[in-house]
Amino acid sequence: MTKKNQHLTTSWGAPVGDNQHSMTAGSRGPTLIQDVHLLEKLAHFNRERVPERVVHAKGAGAHGYFEVTKDVTSYTKAAFLSDVGKRTPLFVRFSTVAGENGSADSVRDPRGFAVKFYTEEGNYDLVGNNTPVFFIRDAIKFPDFIHTQKRHPATHLKNPNAVWDFWSLSPESLHQVTILMSDRGIPATYRHMHGFSSHTFKWVNEDGDGVWVKYHFKTEQGIKNLTEEMGQRLAGENPDSHTEDLYNAIENGDYPAWRLYVQIMPLEDADTYRFDPFDVTKVWSQKDYPLQEVGRMVLDRNPENYFAEVEQATFSPGTLVPGIDVSPDKMLQGRLFAYHDAHRYRVGANHQALPINRPKADVHTYQRDGQMRFDNNGGGSVYYEPNSLNGPKESPQHKPAAYPVSGVADSVAYDQDDHYTQAGDLYRLLTKDERTRLISNIVGAMKPVESDEIKRRQIQHFYKADPEYGIRVAEGLGLSVPSKRK
Structure with missing residues (x-):
């Protein structure tokens, strides 16, 4: 059993400060x-x-x-x-x-x-x-x-x-x-x-x-x-x-x-x-x-x-x-x-x-050797770059288009945290029968979950997307219906 209050670490034992967000240059990156x-x-x-x-x-x-x-x-x-x-x-x-x-x-x-x-x-x-x-x-x-x-x-x-x-x-x-x-x-x-x-x-x-x-x-x-x-x-x-x-x-x-x-x-x-x-x-x-x-x-x-x-x-x-x-x-x-x-x-x-x-x-590369190299491995041709032996050279016209980046290097989340609007819109787009099958599938998948705390936490997400969505899942699981959006 996992002990309480243990610090998450890397494989070399160093503590991890953020395990939810990768480090990017500014909020949009790149990573x-x-x-x-x-x-x-x-x-x-x-x-x-x-x-x-x-x-x-x-x-x-x-x-x-x-x-x-x-x-x-x-x-x-x-x-x-x-x-x-x-x-x-x-x-x-x-x-x-x-x-x-x-x-x-x-x-x-x-x-x-x-x-x-x-x-x-x-x-x-x-x-x-x-x-x-x-x-x-x-x-x-x-x-x-x-x-x-x-x-x-x-x-x-x-x-x-x-x-x-x-x-x-x-x-x-x-x-x-x-x-x-x-x-x-x-x-x-x-x-x-x-x-x-x-x-x-x-x-x-x-x-x-x-x-x-x-x-x-x-x-x-x-x-x-x-x-x-x-x-x-x-x-x-x-x-x-x-x-x-x-x-x-x-x-x-x-x-x-x-x-x-x-x-x-x-x-x-x-x-x-x-x-x-x-x-x-x-x-x-x-x-x-x-x-x-x-x-x-x-x-x-x-x-x-x-x-x-x-x-x-x-x-x-x-x-x-x-x-x-x-x-x-x-x-x-x-x-x-x-x-x-x-x-x-x-x-x-x-x-x-x-x-x-x-x-x-x-294909013209300077990559050589490695397991299962089954062609002639470049033969005796030049195997490094730059070289003065007329080997393959880069073509600047094929460089990816540049784009500006800015910001502080940090582990940051996306700027927007609206996880409910689109899920709710999708739920409301479904027909009456489609909603019924959706609720049935969710209830069937969640019934084996042993923790009511996990079930209630997930029900809150359904409720925030659409109150009917959360209420019907809660009723299907025999749990209390959320009284309000948290």
Whole structure:
């Protein structure tokens, strides 16, 4: 049993002053690499499972192409988006998040939605989910969050006490929790769900002008979901139902497709918008920033070997091409390090050279050696830079666009802490029947929680989003109804 009043420390025993906020340059960052506690947490977290993925372990994938349908060259100079009608080959991996490699496909869980574009300027990875938001907004909390989704260290059972304890102490999770517990929490198949970047990214055009963007993949198959009862039954009858459905659809020539749209925000709006546009627990209203069509993604070829293609596929939001850059989103900033580091550990330092990950574009680097180096390792060519031997050199025109930063280096929170408005708006958008199923799913998930204190703490969050929301959950759990918003 954990002793009371113990100080949280680093792995080398030093006390931790802030375990909730990463160190940034000013309130918006970017995140500072000198935050050694953040780096230690993320690096250790990436090495906690051998050899399956720490998250997104269970998944399915397919090959296809992306075709540009609208001219977006005024916003981005990315070459694969340069001409209407242009096609770029791609590989997609869909997945569940929390479960192990052998877990069921039909569990209540977000779905990973990762796309690798093999562009002429190198690979571009768009690594998102089937939800537009996430549970947390700072990468320093990610290892702790995923620990709550994994198994109890003593019982080796899933632990609802940990899940709801963490969520109740992290009110920023409320928006995503509402989505997860709604009908959208269990997609019927991978084909019948949308995909989102969730994070904000930056597009830059040939003139160096930038805009903030969010990506939306809209399924052409239509949205279909499973009820809790259907999901549980399918988990027992066919735990690989999503994997089987995707494979069979493509095998039968019923190629799944999605339309890609973006929301576009002028750079200056980030300072005045009513929600922080870099907070991944929030969405941008489509009334404020309407969806603009970009292109169409089609999946038309199954993998020939699951391990070689699906299991060894590696994705990272830091795999970028000219014309597409990152934002100060603190969760995204941490992922830029963590994803590449996870692949170096899980697959190897040369994972980018594997056939499924190898760019179609020529690669010229000074990286050498490492485990599983299976090409000619650069032969006898020059292996350092700068050099006077006509080796590859940087191209200044491809530098990311500069942006100003200011502030004091410190561990700071986001400026805005409204965790309830968007969750409440979502609740009120649901139909009467959808609300009833949402409440039923939440009550069923919270009943196993042993602590009434945790339940009441979470109920307060529901109540602050919408009084009816909190009252119905409280009544379902047989607890006192909150008398007022605290």
